[in-house]
Amino acid sequence: MNGEKNTALKILITDDNTSVRDSLADILSDEGFEVSQAKSFSEGIAQANENNFDIALIDLKLPDGDGAELGQELVKINPGISVIIITGYVDTAENEHKKSDFIYIFKPIDIPYLLKTLKNIRGKSEEGS
Numbered sequence: 163m164n165g166e167k168n169t170a171l172k173i174l175i176t177d178d179n180t181s182v183r184d185s186l187a188d189i190l191s192d193e194g195f196e197v198s199q200a201k202s203f204s205e206g207i208a209q210a211n212e213n214n215f216d217i218a219l220i221d222l223k224l225p226d227g228d229g230a231e232l233g234q235e236l237v238k239i240n241p242g243i244s245v246i247i248i249t250g251y252v253d254t255a256e257n258e259h260k261k262s263d264f265i266y267i268f269k270p271i272d273i274p275y276l277l278k279t280l281k282n283i284r285g286k287s288e289e290g291s
Contacts, residue, residue, distance in 0.1 A: 170196040171284055172213060176206040176232060177221040177248070186219065188273075189247030193277060210239045217283055222249035233264050244283045246276075 165226070173195045177183045182202070198213060200206040203226045218236050222229040233245035245262075247249045250269040267276055 170194055171194045171216040172198070173201060173217045173219060173278075173280075174198050174206060174209055174213070174236075175219045176200040176202070176209075176213045176224065176229070177219075178202060178225050179221070182221070189273060189277075190280070193280070194281070203232050207235055207239075210236050210243075215243055217244045217246065217280065219246045220250065222247050228265065230257075230262065233262065240245075246279065251264060257262055276278050 167169050167243050173190055175190075175197060175198075175204050177245050178184075181236060183199045183201065186200055195217075197289050198209055198215070201244040203224045206220065206224075209215075212216075215236070216284065220232050220236075224269045229249070233247060236243050236245060245264040247264050247266050248269060248271060249266060265279060267279070
């Protein structure tokens with residue numbers, strides 16, 4: 163790296179739990195990511211239609227839909243987006259993972275693991291630019 167700061171990757175956090183969203187937003191903002199938040203499937207779609215996100219961090223269970231389905235919709239809107247699904251449902255995650263390239267992270271969220279995963283995505287993004 164040449165010391166120049168690259169543009170911050172844009173992350174959309176979609177979770178109906180305000181404290182989870184706010185905590186993740188604080189942590190990820192401190193790590194240099196540009197963070198937006200949505201509290202539902204429909205709000206996530208609306209945000210994605212207005213912004214070009216690099217990464218989506220989505221709770222599997224949303225009040226108005228399924229997080230994996232939201233991930234699929236976000237990929238249709240922006241084929242380059244990386245999707246990370248957050249869930250406490252191991253069986254569901256194992257079944258869903260077979261159907262997609264999404265990354266699954268289990269609750270409670272292991273923040274160091276999440277940051278490592280995001281840094282790997284950031285590295286791949288910088289290689290491609």
